[in-house]
Amino acid sequence: MLLSLTDVKKTYLTPGYGERREVLKGITFDLEERGTLAVTGPSGSGKSTLLHLIGLLDSADAGEIKFKDKTVAAMGEAERDRFRNREIGFVFQLHYLLPQHTLLDNVLLPALPGARRGDWPEIEKRARRLLERTGLKGFERALPGELSGGERQRAALARALVNSPSLLLADEPTGSLDRDTALSVAGLLRELNREENTALVVVTHSDELARGLDRVRRLENGLLKPLGPR
C-alpha cells in the first residue's frame, strides 16, 4: 500500500476571532501504488487541506497517515522535507513557475536538494525528456512569461515529475485553464501517471478529469464519501 489514511482530523482556528472549525472530521482511505483518486467537493470543504496533509505540507490533529508503511507523524521536519522531495510531486491550480527562471531551471528545481554527485547529467537529461514529453521541446530556455497558460501548467507537470515521485498530487490542475487546454492537461496527467508509474491524487471540480481516474470521492461536511469507482 502506498498511502493509507485512518480517521484523519483537522481543525482550524478562525483567523482573528479564535473560533474552532473542524474541516476534516475523520478521513479514511487507502491508495495502492500507481493507483489514482479524484477528490471533489464544494469550495471550502477541505479538499486542499486534505491534499496538504497527504503531501506532508501540514500535520493532522488526529488519526494516522502512513506513506509506504511509514507513519508520517513520526517524521521530523527535515525527514518530511526529504521524503516529500523524493516521493511526492505537486501540481497546483496556479503553475507557480518562477518567472525569473527558464523552463528547464524551473523543472530542475526539485532536483536541487537530493541530487548526488554525478547524478546531475542524468537529471538534466530527464528534465529535458519530460519537457519534450509535455510538448515543450524547444522551450527549455524560455521564461514562463513567454508561455501560454496550458504550456505553463504542462511545465509544472514536468517539474512535479522530475524526481520520479511515487505520488503525484494535483490541486485543481485545470482550474485556471480553458476547456480544451484543461482536457489536454488532464489527458497528459493520466498518460504520465501510467508512463511514470506514479500514483495520482487529484482535487478537482472537473468531472471530466475525475472521470478518467480509478476512484472518485466527494468531500462533504468533513467526510469523504464514495462516488466511484467508475
Add this chain to the structure above:
Amino acid sequence: MFARLSLTLRSALQSLAHYRRRYAAVAAGAMLAAALLTGSLLTGASVRGSLEAQAARRTGTIEYALRSSDGFFPASLAARLGARLKTAVTPALALTGEAGAAGRGGPPRRVAVLGVPDSFFTLFGGEGPAPTLSPAERTAFVSEAVSRALDCRPGDEIVLRVERPGLLPAESVAGRTDERFFPLRLKTAGVLPAERGALFGLANDQAVPLNVFVPWELLARSAGLRGKANLLLAKDRAGARLSAEELALALKSEMRPADYGIEVREGTGERVEVRDDRLFVRPVVEAAARDMDPAARGRLVYFVNRLGGAPYSFAAAVDPADLPVPLKDDEIIVSDWLAADRKLRPGSEVSLAYFYVADDAALAEKEARFSVRAVLPQTHPVFDARLTPDFPGLTDEAECRSWQAGVPVDFSRIRPKDEAFWRRFRAAPKAVIGLAAGRRLWANRYGESTSLFLRSRGRWFDHAAALVKRLDPAGLGYSFVPLRAEAAAAAGSGLDFTGLFAGLGFFAVAAGLLLAAFLFSAAVADRRRELGLLRAAGLSRGLVFARLGLEGAVTALAGCAAGAALGAAFAGLMILLLKTLFSGTIGEGDIGFYFSWTHFAAGLALSFIFSLAVFALALIRETRRPIGGLLSGAPDGRRRMKKARRWRRLAAGILLIGFAFVLTLGFQKKGIDPGYFFAASAASLAGLLFLLDGALVRSRPARAGLPPGNAARALAALRLNRGRTVTGVLVLSLGVFLVAAVGANTYSLPADPSRRDTGTGGFALWVETAAPVADNLNDPAARARLGLDDLPAGVSFVPMRVRAGDDASCLNLNLARNPEVTGVDPAALASRKAFAFAASVFRFPGGASPWRALDNGPGGQVPAGQAAAIADEESLTWNLGLAAGDRIAIRDESGRERSALFVAALSNSLFQGSVIVSEDEFLRLYPSSSGYTRFLVDARGFSAADRDALAATLRDRLRPFGADVESAEARLFRYNRVADTYLLMFLVLGGLGLLIGIGGFGVLVRRDLVSRRGEIALMRAVGIPARDVFRSLLAEQFIVLAAALAVGLSASLVALLPAAIKAPGRLPWAILICLFAVMAVGGFLWVRRSVRGALGGDLIGVLKNE
C-alpha cells in the same frame, strides 16, 4: 556538484535580474545606512587623524619635556642630561607676555614667549636647514597665528611685554613687585611653519598657540635670568626608547644644588649653611637637611617696618643654640646701634611692626612687643649681615632710597642715619629674637627658615652632595612628562567624533536599515508562493533561506559597497562643513580629510552585517510560515493575534514608557549622559510603538452596520497591514524624535544674566591677568595701591588661583588629561548662591549651595585623603569623560597624583574648561603657587553702560598685570555658541534622518499603493467615486503620518520632561513648533503626491490583469 552550484548561483542571479527594481530599492536602503555609517567612521577617523597629526607637529621629535613648576635652573643641566641619556636635551625659557606690532594700533595679544637655542628647531621636521635666530640682530620667529593676529610680516618689528619672572612667590611679602613685565623689541625674522615647531606647546589641546620664538640668550639676559632655563626638551633616541624611569634616574643623578636653586656654603663656626633662592628654605629642602643633621639650626631673617620706632630694618629669629644669651619668647636682643638710636636698654619695651599676608592675600601690618634682654654690639656675629639672605630689590641696592621692596615703603621716614647704617652694615639685623617666636610671626607656607646651619663634618661640597642625594626631583617640581605619548593619547582619546556621528547618525542609519529591511521583507512577501513551491518541492527551510539569503547578500553587498563609497564623500562633506559651517566645534583645530581603509572596511563590513541581519530576520519570518500559508500567498495568519496578545503588547508599551521616564529622571539627576539619553529615547519610542501595534491588533468587527466610510476603510486597511503601518510610523518617528529632541536642547543665553542661578552666576565681568595679583582686590588699601579706589560702590571681586593645564572646555577636542585647576573660596560663591547646578552628589539642608561641598574640612562628606572638586557639566561629559560622583586624578606640584571627587556639576556655566577646587585645597596641591590670575567681578544692579565703563576701568588699571576683561555674558556666549554649533550639526544629521524617514515613508506609501492597485481598481469598478477613494487612501496615510509625528514628539517629550519641569523657560518652544510644522506640512505634501500618483494610470487594465 558544480552543475548544481552553478544552477543555484544562476537562479540567484536570474532572480536578482528579474526583481531588479525591488532589489534596487532594497540596495538603496542598505546604501543609505552604509553611507551614513562609513561616513561617520571616516569623519571620526579624519578628525582623529587631524588631531594626531597636529599633536605630532606640536611635539616634533620631543619625547619628554620637563617644565619646572616654579623657579629656574642652569641651562647646563640640559647638556649633562643629554650626555648621560645619549640624546639631545634642549634647554628653553618659556615665559608669557603680550605682543604688539610696532607702529601699529590694535590691542596687544597675549603670547607665549619662548626663548630657544637654535637647536630647538632641529627637533622638528621641515625641508632644508633648520632656521636660526640671531641674538645680536634681536630677531624672532612668530607662529602663523601671531602673524595673523598682529598683521606682522617678516622684517616687521614687534614689541613684547614679557612677564618678569621672580624667584620669590609673588604673594609673599618679599616677592611683591611693581615690575611685572619688561619690554623687548624684536625684528620678525619670519613666520615659522607648523612643521618647524610653530605649534609647540605643553598643553594637550588643539588650540593654535600664539608663539613668539626669541633667542634664548637674549630672553634670559633681558629677564635677568642669564644662563637659566625652565624647560628641558628631550629628543627621542634612535634604538632604545627613552623611558620615564631612565629619565627620572638621570635627573636624580645629574641634579646639583644650583639646579634646585639651593646654595650650600661654608658657614661660620664649623657650620655649613643651606640657603634657598626662593628666600625661604622650602619645606622639603629643610626636611632633607634635617635628615642629614637633626640638630640643624635654623635662622629666619625678616624685613620689618618699625623696630622700636626705627624705620625699615632687618630682624632675625635665631636658633637657641646660636643665641649669645638665652631668650624667652617675649625677649629680644638689640644691637647697640638700635639701642643708641631708640634709647633702649635691658628691660625696655620694643615694638616690632611687620607686614604679613593674611588669608585673603591682603597685606596686613602686625605688631609684636618684646622686652630687651640684652644689648650687644652691632658687630656681634649674631647680627652678621652675611647671614641675611638676598632680598631682591633690597639687599642688592646701594642705598635705602633705591629699594624696590614691592611692599609699601614710606621713604620719608628713612633718615640719614639709616642710610649711613645701610652703607656700613648693609642688611645686618638690628635685633634678634628666639627662633620659635620668630616663626610664629613670620613663617608661612613657603617655609620657616631663611638659612639652615648644619654641623660641618667635612668639606661643604660633600654636604651639598649628601643633601642633593636626599632630594627627590619630582618633589621639587622637576619631572619629565612623556610629551609625545601624552599628546598622542590626548588626541587619540579626545572627543570621539566617530561615536558622536555614529551615535547621532544612528537614527538615520537605523532608518535606512529599517527601510531596507521593510523593502526586502516586502520583496520576499511578494514571492511567498515561490517559497511555498520550493518548500512543497521538498527544499528544506535552510535551502530556501540560503537561496533567498544569497540574493539578499548580493543586494546588501552591492548597496553597502556603493554606500561605503558614498560614505567617503559624505565624510568629505562633513569635514568641509566642520571647517566652515560647524567650525565652532573644532575650535582652532586644523581638520582635514584622512581616508582610512580600516574605517572604510569597518563601515562596509558593519553595514553589510547589519543589512544581512535584518534581511535574515525577514527571511526567517517568512520561511517559518506553514507551506500552505505560503502557497496561498496571504499575509501571515499568525499576525492576526488573539485579544490576549493585544493586551500584552499594550502592557509592554506602558511598561517601556514608564521605564524611559524613570531613566530620564535618572540621567537628569546625574547630568546628561548620552548613554542614558539614547536608552531613554529608545525605550520611549519602543513603548509607543508597542502601544500602537497593540491598538492596531484586530478586534472583532461589528456583525452588522452601515457600509464603512472613508475613515473606517482607512483604519481597516491600516489594521490589515499592521506591519507596514508600524514600520512607517517607526521610520518617520525616528527622524521626528531626533530633530525635536536636539532642537529642544539648543542653548539660549539667560534672559536675565544678572540672576544668580544662570550660567554667569550673576557676575558682570570675567578678568584674567597674565601676572598674578597678590593683593586682595576687595581690600580698600590694596585698591588704593592699585589705583582702584575710585571703583563704584557695590563692585566686589571673587579672586581665583589658576594652575594651567589642558583646556577642558568645548573649545578643546582632545581629552583633557591634565586639566586646568582653579582654586576658589567656596564661601564667596555659596553666600551668593551663584550658578545653577546640574547635579550634586550631596544634599545640604535648607537648600544651601553645593559650593559648600568644596569645603571638605574635618567631618566633610568627601572621603579622607581625597579632594572635592566641581566642574561644568559640559566639560565633565565631553572633555573629561566623567560625571558628578566620579573621581579624577589631579597631578600636584610635585608630580604626584591626587584623587579628587566631583561633588557637583555646574549647569551651562562660564566655568567650562576648568576643574574647580577650594582655595585651601589648591594651596595644598600647589603650595608654591602665588597670587590670583582670574577674577569674577560682581556688579549687581549695574546697567549695561555701567558694566562697560567698569570693564574699561579695570582693563586700564590692571594693565600692569596684563589684564583681559570680558563680560561674563560674552564668555558664556562663546561656550554656548560652540555647544549650539554641535547641536546644529546634530540637527543637520537629525534632519537627514528625518529626510530619510519622510523619503522612506514615501517609498512605503508608494509601494503599498502599487501593491493595492487591484484593490483600488476594484473600488473604482464597483462605483466608489475617485474622490472617495482618494480621501480614503489619504486618510489612511495621514493617520500613519499623524501617528509618526505623535510618537516622535511624545518620545522627545518623555526624554525632556524633567528638564521641562525644572526649567520650563529654557525649552525653545518656538523651535519645536516650527520643526513640527515643517515636518507636518512636508509629510502632508509628500503623502498627497504619493496617493495622487497611485490613482493615476490605467486602473481598468490592472483589473483586467487581476
